[in-house]
Amino acid sequence: MALEQRPVGKLDRAVIFLGPPGSGKGTQAKVLAGKYGAPHLSTGDMLREHIAKGTPLGQKAKPLMDRGELVPDSLVLKMVAERIERPDCSHGFVFDGFPRTVTQAKYLGELLRRQGFQQPFVIHMVIGYTLLIRRLTGRRTCKIGGEVYNIFDRPPKVDMICDVDGGELYQRPDDREEVIKPRLHAYDKLTAPLVSFYRRLGLLHEVDASKSVAEVEQEICQAVASMRGAG
Ligand code: AP5
Numbered sequence: 465m466a467l468e469q470r471p472v473g474k475l476d477r478a479v480i481f482l483g484p485p486g487s488g489k490g491t492q493a494k495v496l497a498g499k500y501g502a503p504h505l506s507t508g509d510m511l512r513e514h515i516a517k518g519t520p521l522g523q524k525a526k527p528l529m530d531r532g533e534l535v536p537d538s539l540v541l542k543m544v545a546e547r548i549e550r551p552d553c554s555h556g557f558v559f560d561g562f563p564r565t566v567t568q569a570k571y572l573g574e575l576l577r578r579q580g581f582q583q584p585f586v587i588h589m590v591i592g593y594t595l596l597i598r599r600l601t602g603r604r605t606c607k608i609g610g611e612v613y614n615i616f617d618r619p620p621k622v623d624m625i626c627d628v629d630g631g632e633l634y635q636r637p638d639d640r641e642e643v644i645k646p647r648l649h650a651y652d653k654l655t656a657p658l659v660s661f662y663r664r665l666g667l668l669h670e671v672d673a674s675k676s677v678a679e680v681e682q683e684i685c686q687a688v689a690s691m692r693g694a695g
Contacts, residue, residue: 475557479502481587486591495681586662590673597641606628607632613633
């Protein structure tokens with residue numbers, strides 16, 4: 465393993481990426497999880513996997529996700545609880561897209577307490593809506609390895625082909641302009657209240673997500689390193 469890919473230590477708690485669609489949660493969560501050798505738990509990816517496999521959960525989630533609505537708490541909570549019970553989560557993990565409602569946040573708090581974890585560290589990705597639309601409409605994902613591109617800011621070398629494994633790139637169905645609006649509306653109504661929820665608990669760390677990927681990454685890595693030092 466190359467030196468820069470070696471985990472830098474254990475994460476020791478849950479790190480939560482909180483932010484609107486397209487703010488860069490997935491991009492940064494993947495890097496952070498890789499750095500600490502911790503699982504990257506994206507509830508969006510988990511649900512898309514259920515849809516691809518045609519499971520009963522996937523069948524319930526698909527029409528809601530296609531319309532830009534949230535999947536009901538009860539379904540998501542069961543899926544998450546099962547996932548974090550697995551042994552690879554015993555030293556901490558990185559959530560991307562969860563929790564997304566106050567009910568989910570309260571349930572997670574209880575779950576973490578029961579499993580002996582300390583309080584989570586919440587990274588709030590702060591960004592304006594104009595930039596989000598550009599990031600979401602420009603996103604393309606590899607069908608094979610899941611590598612994420614952006615036709616405006618990070619295009620592949622060959623149009624619609626992944627640089628890493630040659631896979632075909634696709635546009636997520638919920639990245640069409642008509643679905644982006646309801647997704648942002650769902651964020652404002654149901655998820656944005658988590659900012660004050662976690663701020664009141666003193667667990668929130670704000671990051672300027674409008675900067676470049678490298679700058680955002682640096683800010684997050686520094687914040688997480690000082691959290692571990694303080695914890
Ligand atoms: P989910 O998959 O979680 O989507 P989301 O929250 O809408 O977030 P995105 O994946 O769209 O964006 P991101 O913030 O991860 O940005 P990314 O890094 O990809 O959820 C999808 C759906 O599943 C939901 O609508 C809901 O229906 C359901 N769901 C999921 N979790 C749920 C839950 N807990 N409860 C209920 N329902 C749930 O970046 C976006 C683009 O920008 C990319 O092209 C990237 O290359 C680019 N980019 C990233 N950072 C930068 C940067 N700094 N500068 C320039 N470009 C950048």
